[in-house]
Amino acid sequence: MNAKRFVLTFVTAMVIFGFILTACGPKPVPEGPTVEETQAAPVQPGDGGRKVATLIYTQEFDNLAPLYTDMWFAWTTWQMFLHWAWEFDEKNEPFPRLVTEIPSQENGGLSADGRTLTMKLRDDIKWSDGTPVTADDFVFTWEMAVSPNNTVTSTYPYDKIESVTAPDPQTVVVTFAEPFAPWLATLWHGILPAHILRPVYEAEGTIDNAEWIKTPKVGCGPYLLDTWESGSYARFVRNENYWGSRPILDEIFIRFVPDDASQVAALQAGDADLGTFIAYSDIPTLQQAGLNIVTEPSGYNEWMFFLVNDQVGHPALTDVNVRKAIALSIDREAINRDLLLGLTKPPASFWDAMPFYNDPPLQNYPYDPEEAKRLLDAAGWVDSDGDGVRDKDGIPLELDYGTTIREIRQDVQAVVQQQLAQVGIKVNLYSVEADVYFASYGEEGPAATGQYDIQQWSDGPLFPDADLYYWLCSEIPSDEYPAGSNWFYLCDEELDSLIQLQATQVNIKERQQTISKINQLFYDKVYILGLWQDPDIYAVNPRLKNVKFSGVTMFFNIGEWDLAQ
């Protein structure tokens, strides 16, 4: 039996079996419409007129309490039940939420030295149990973040604060130890309810085991956590006590579906209204099924990172001309066109998604293998033994290039290997599971210990802030300092001082100039090479209305989402 006949036979058998199964089964309950139905005629919401939107998360959030997780899926969900002090719209512009206005030097909210921030809270905001949200909640949140008794995932950025005080219930005064530029993007992503957690802290000395930390059912956002069944779903219901405009949907049902193919099938079948982290290869299928694909720049781009260190990496990579030759040898436009369906472009700047900081905008290195060969020749890397691989002083130009097993990355690796071979650079490819790849220095993770001359993953500045810190000389990992985050082992004193300077510049114009210098330095010295833009990609069923995404989070206007009537 040939393969085609076998598949046909099997499918036929499955279809017949399916008929039997479905004929014997209970009558399916009313479900979301098929795509065709949606397009043909708007649908009524589900049973009893309740409007329930079903969302798919490809990962389950590990925890929903602010401070206790840094996972993206948790971070983005907070806005559903816990407003941030200020949030970011679809243009990634900040707008006030719990405060009356965003502090600035113009309105007196930010002191001239950049150390003191004065926030004015709205007087109508309240928790879902009726307790007003006051400045005390902000003070308590800061105290809990820096308390040594709480195992919060990160004390940043609260550890940059010297004090938080509440002169009155509607005023919060934040004093930084030093001027702290990234405050707007990093502070007050969800606050803790002091009236619930302070008694726990006073009784137990920690809030680690508080019920609210495990299931935060009291909130100040448009929806409230009702049920969270581990591994299966989380159900959010309308906050009937919400202080803002009444949320339109009755319920938001988040289903955890870890498998990409299953997510696509569920979206095609109409079993979900919104899918997250859609793979590029699935976009045509979903578009064909009538789903809207939304791409939202998130600050992340896919990069090749060069290991520039004569002790750890390949000696050739310490020469800027070799790095430049690599940039000229890879046809990144073709990669984006052929492997990423033309949906993305190669980013020239680390701040590609933040035009304000990519000013003047950088232009990508062109695909010019002949110029690459000339640069390599000039740098002394020539093929002296005729084996097709350039060498110098007996050292072959043979680089180890490692990334994770994500399919698109492996595809790109193969293309890069071929293109670099054409200019005489041999590349050995490595791809490992993400948890192994990103394991720490202490665990001998290949990236952390500098095992690859070229590394690749998706990264960006501290979006929506422009901050960056990986490349600090003091962050190079070692046996004495295994926690170091500079996995590129690069120590450039000029870059180091610029990175440190921008983090303290609260004057936005001055900071922009500093970051422009870093931008140009990255480009001129080719420390990194952009492969493709990596926006967040969502698939949205057309029946879901008024959906807007920010590159920062998904839910800044969740209260306005609606289902087609």
Add this chain to the structure above:
Amino acid sequence: MGRYIIKRLLQGIPLLFFISIILFVLMMNMGDPVATMGGRRVTRASDYERLRRQLGLDKPIYTQYLYWLIGNDWTKTDVDGDGVAETPGTRRGVLRGDFGVSLVSRKPVLQVIGERLPNTLILMLASEFVIIVGSLLVGVYSALRQYSALDHIITALSFIGYSMPIFFIALLSMYIFGVLFKRWGLPYLPTVGMFDPQAGKTTAQVLWHMVLPVLSISIISFAAYSRYIRSTMLEVLGQDYIRTARAKGLPRREVVYVHALKNASLPIVTVVGLDLPLLLGGAVVTERIFAWPGMGRLFLDHVSRSDLPVVMGILMMIATAVVVFQILTDIVYAWLDPRIRYEK
């Protein structure tokens, strides 16, 4: 028999103790739970050191094992990092029923496992039931009608089923019965999850959502079991005592289902006895594809985050179940075969 069971249970205690040491050491080398706590980014150095200290991960491995086993409420720990152990420990240890707290969700391990175990049992017991009943029927029929046309067809289908990767069966069935059937306007099956949010978590909904996962799990094991039953039945049917039973004029039904099947069941009981405790571990691939919130996914999710307390909890539960089910298997042996005696 009672003495035998008690003896076996007592033998199980040191066995579980050694298993726990081996697993703990292996899991400690599995990965770094703090390394993945930074979300999309590498965990900051200051947070990294603080968290390792607060979670007790900076202690030597034997100390961590000791705390896991007997707790740390008899000593003090340095929580604030000033080098002075000032905070009394709160863990009571596995021996006193405290499996610790998940490093990922901050929930007690027993609660984390308890939330998932019923879902896995529903799925796996239903699958095991379908597998055993189906394979018994098919296996016995094939043995009795050896080399018949239907036997050949069943044999062929068994091998096809056995050779299929489960993810292929799962995705194909989901696409056909969930996506295409709906597109064609036919009654269709749900793709993912345990119930439809509009309908709520009713028994009918859960059963309806179980159809495809149970089908996927069953196809592969069904093929293996039915082949196994067929061969053992064929062996038993050729025995002298079966010929004697037939010669005595016993009804065919009694010969096959009482005399032959009971004896043919012994090796099958061994296989089922080994399989049952593993059911607690869930079906990793099937649960992932159908988004079924079972133990397999729990294990996978927490292994990838190096969540040692939860992973150890799951592994020790399975290890204990293996020991208990082996004792139960021995008891069933004695019931099936009167020649087997465990006491003099």
